[in-house]
Amino acid sequence: MSARRQWNELPAGVRRAVERQAGEVMRTESLPDGASCEIALALHTKAGRIFCKGGRTEGPKGWLYRKEARINPFLPDVVPRLHWTVERDGWLLLGFEYAPGRHPRLEPGSSDLDTIADGLATLARELTPCPPVDVQPFTERWRGLIAPEMVRGETLLHTDMTPRNFVLGDRLRLVDWSAPCRGAAWIDTAFMLVRLIRAGHSPADAERWAVRVPAFADADGRAVTEFADALVRLWTRMQVSAPAAHRGPLLDAACEWHAYRLSRQPAPI
CATH class of the missing domain: 3.30.200.20 (Phosphorylase Kinase; domain 1)
Structure with missing residues (x-):
């Protein structure tokens, strides 16, 4: 930076x-x-x-x-x-x-979590289909990480779900749209789900929060698991090539989520 x-x-x-x-x-x-x-x-x-x-x-x-x-x-x-x-x-x-306010709190028990879930649900609804603007497909951004059909969609996504990009004042605002792309409507909620685990939620509790967003509740389970796997591989690669203090805990949270997803899959016969 x-x-x-x-x-x-x-x-x-x-x-x-x-x-x-x-x-x-x-x-x-x-x-x-x-x-x-x-x-x-x-x-x-x-x-x-x-x-x-x-x-x-x-x-x-x-x-x-x-x-x-x-x-x-x-x-x-x-x-x-x-x-x-x-x-x-x-x-x-x-x-x-200017959007006055504070950044939301993500720890378990925070009253801000309901507001964020409602905001993500509204965004997914209002930004589907993607407005007529040229943005990169998520399938291109994650080329080689995940099968395209898993993340293909027609929703305009923010993709940088750090709580610093949310401002809570008289209402919720979402800022810094410098990395948008077009993809499956549940992806932004999946990115935020990892942030909740980073903030102290168990993966199970984080997913119970996430299904409040209809787009995530309707997502194909296999696609979500593949997304978690791809996220672990991507953030591992980034941490090796350009280590950053904030990335380690996020990578740990992504690994925890991915392990939880795998633990819920039925054992092969």
């Missing part, structure tokens, strides 16, 4: 271009967690706050900012609206509706 930059570190021309869109920026507030980008700021203007994210156009994330800007108009209102983009002097910045 690139080093996070502050407002006064941006070129003067970029700041002026932003203020032509947003109005005079009276002060800024750095947002340290969440989006993995060079700039993540709350801009305080006379008209209110704006969330500004982005980075250098030639940086490793430049294409992700363009993808998020392109897809935002097709997303439901649970997603903060993109108000403007600024591209100047080698920088690309996106200005979004």
Whole structure:
């Protein structure tokens, strides 16, 4: 991840271009967690706050900012609206509706779990069929990891189900749509299920939560098991090639879920 930059570190021309869109920026507030980008700021203007994210156009994330800007108009209102983009002097910045709130808690007993399940159910319903926007099929993203028919579908998926991408305020919001794809409607719930295990749920309890989402409840059991297996192999590969502190516990949770899925399969005759 690139080093996070502050407002006064941006070129003067970029700041002026932003203020032509947003109005005079009276002060800024750095947002340290969440989006993995060079700039993540709350801009305080006379008209209110704006969330500004982005980075250098030639940086490793430049294409992700363009993808998020392109897809935002097709997303439901649970997603903060993109108000403007600024591209100047080698920088690309996106200005979004500011979504105040906190990140949800996933541990057993959290009252936030009902809200997340309801939100995922609504998203799967509203984003099926996939809106008319060019996104990568999940079958391509996981090529070689899983049989295509297991994950093929016509739902627009978020795919990055970290709790940092959910904001709970007056309602649930889902941010950072930089890695969308098109696939089976249950996939986002499966990704979140692993996060619940990471937060202390047993695999059985996590699945009992997941079946509250109709798309997951209707999923083919064999496809879900194959998904868990592919996820373990993918995250193992990533942890070997680019070890990260956060990935180890997630890999452990995925392994625990996969073992649970296998334990429920009938023994061969």
